[in-house]
Amino acid sequence: MKFLGALGLMGALVSASTAGELLRPSIKLGTANVKTISGDRGGYVIDYAIRVLKMRRSGGFVRFNGACDSACTLYLAMPKGKVCVTQRASFGFHLPYGAGARGNQVAANFMMKNYPGWVRSWIAKRGGLKGSIATMTYADASRYLPTCPSEQRVAIANLGPTRLRGG
Template sequence: MLMTRAIGLFAAVLMALPANAETVSGNPGGQIVNFALHVAELRAAEEPVSFDGACDSACTLYLSLPAEQLCVSLHASFGFHLPYGVGARQNVVAANYLISQYPDWVRQWIEEHGGLSHTMMRMGAEEAAKHLPLCGVLA
């Protein structure tokens, strides 16, 4: 009985998402330029993005999309840290770019948690859901 309800709920959530929705789950990030280009494509196409797991590092650029394009599940989380790996000057440029792209509520949360550092800081779904709709929940 419980399994049947769980499957029914999962199916309802999937049906509430458009067929072309992108789901982000377990994304460790990568090169900021690649994510910036992909986010620009999603913004232009107005494609929805749902978060259903970890979205870390450069992946957090998805949060720069309009809130109407995004939704979070209760399994979502976001990991923030300073960019690294290219060179000191480029890393500063990358960090400034990231911060400039985030919506105000993300920048404020980062600031309240000590700012970006080389240590990953994690925002949970409960915080993100204060600013983004929950996936599969009709308004």
């Protein structure tokens, strides 16, 4: 009997949920410390490692709204509940350079160690980090990261009433 009651309660909660919450994980940005990334070409790995650490400690959120390349991709190491992507988001991965052979290897190892498993897997499927940029699009990233709130409303509006009913 307890099971049926719990099942009924779950049904009520699900029916009260929005379609967006059912389609993909959501994130509520509110008035928190939100960093929007768009057109970030990266830079020194150590600088980005410090930025990400500070963002984690502050409890802030990262909104990916455009290109995030090179060392910028370290923001993907943020907790999944602290980031979101828009349809304009993309991520460019390559081997670090500019710090000498040993320094570049240390930087590459650091980045790979800090990326979440799904990013490491995506990179591995493309042959690992290389000298040329491999670009992850929104289509790939949104399978693992929540879409930013304004994007969820647009996606729901595009579904139309027929698809929401399952027809």
